[in-house]
Amino acid sequence: MIGLIGASGAVGRHTAAALTKAGVGPLRLGARRPSAIPSGPWPEGSETVEVDALDPASLARFSAGCTLLVNCAGPSYLLKDTVVRAGLAAGADVVDVLGDDPVHESLTRSGAVGPDRCVVLSAGTVPGLAGLIPLWLAGDDQTEGPVHRMTGYAGGLEHATESVAADIVLSLDTGGAGGERFGRPLAAWRHGRSVDRVLRVADGAEAPYFPHRVALHPLLTAEVERLAARMDLAEADWYTVFPGTQVRELFTALPTLPMDTAEQRDAVARRIRRAAEVDAAGSDPYYRMVFSLSGQDWARTCVVHSDNSYQLSGAVAALAVLDVLAGRIGRGLHYAAEAMDPHATVAALRANGDAEFATHRHTVALPDPGEMDTAVEDGEL
Template identity: 25%
Template sequence: MIAVIGAAGTIGSKVLEFLEAWDAAAAPRDFRLQGDEHVDARDPASLARALAGASVCVNCADYRLNLEVMEGALRAGCHYIDLGGLFHMTRRQLGLHDRFLEDGRTAILGMGSAPGKTNLLASAAIRRLGAAPSSLEIWAATRDPAAAGHPLPITYSAQTLLDELRMRPVVLHEGELVEVEPLSGAAKRELPELDEVEAIYTLHSELATLPAAFPSLREASFRLSLSPGLIDKLLALGDELPEPYVQSA
């Protein structure tokens, strides 16, 4: 059985749909659900009940809960996968490597879209290069037709996106990981199907793993491009954060 933590959320519900379409035995778990499907990821006893009998835990909850859910997976004796940890959380999670290894369990961090696809694409590009890479730039940009006219076209948690914008990004410079100012690194680039986009540095998990995987790197960064005007709207939000819009297929 595959337990999906955060199954009632924007991304978790999609993960659950995919698993069900593949006829996988999936069990939704979320603080918004009731009965046996309810879980409080901050409560070890609640997590234990939610993960009882699971062979795999897919963590789609808020990244701030990643360590708690990982610990729960270890106690339950199941494998673990999540969608990302905004650099600092990912580095803390990597500290559990030896414990998962000792228990014969697999933990895969950051297997969403970004991080996730971005890591795989970067690795594929480096393999095609056929030489040790010295520089790597990751640009993440999308313009979904389903978002046309939407006042806040965000594709995942508004709180996570705000953290990306407000926290100090980390880049690799001259072989060292360094923090830079939030909203810095503005640059423009022509991208396929999107024409010219403008992007800025944001805090992301790719920089927590790719420099270690490819130690020849001297420069590396992650830039995010959002719809025009969206950054100002997000930074002006109060305590009431909106839900992401429904993306197109």
């Protein structure tokens, strides 16, 4: 039995659908309101069950008898390692769509992941797929020379779920390594280490392969740092992209908003959801990631396009489940971006139609944000 917590949510329902399409089951689909779980069709023997991810007794009942537990519930920074520990206590392997650095650090300190168990964290889009695509784009053939620099962009026009909005608010104080906030604004990777205040926020900028002018917020996350170290990069920049005016104005104001009480934080989360809805109204929703790699005399870019990030996260989570079940990810505690095979993952996402991937060669590296008109494109690979 494969247990899936958060099956009624935007990511959970896509994960369940992807697992069903892959022939994995039976599934135990859990949510606080089972009636909100889609009716399927699901694999034979599947069931829908009420579960509260914040209630240890409820989690224990749900996890009993599961060989693998998938966590798609949120807010991730509120749940922390609660779901993972419930799965481990039931003797199950665990795939967590989020479960970023705080969960990894907690599980490492406690030694909760035994030698016979597998836990995969950050098995979504960002973090997760964002740490795999640059490795795929770099490839195994180094005849052009090593990669010196990476620039990444991620964002789009889509609704913000209740959990996502809550996690955004919580990430201002938690979610990063060592008890820090999620990511370091304006920081970048330079000469083998992170450096503060290297980049700047750009409003009304042109980002490569995004259809309209956007706001670009530099954010160096622990995943980008791990990736830069793994690829031995001299430089790495990461930008969160905000195409909508309402969201970008709200995010600019976030540090000044009162968030001392739960009521104030809830109010800000509601504002985030409303801003996203206003921005998306009357527009075709989309989610896009752009990765540019460059060496001494070469450069190439990958553009990933999906209808929304939730569907893409569900697809990545399902592939992580398949990897665990097939033994392609060994025992122990892992980040998805360090455990999943980049080439196999991209090939599966392409084959399943989960996202469109386009790669381009350039005569020179893409320019910095705001100078896109000087880019030279040589065509699609």
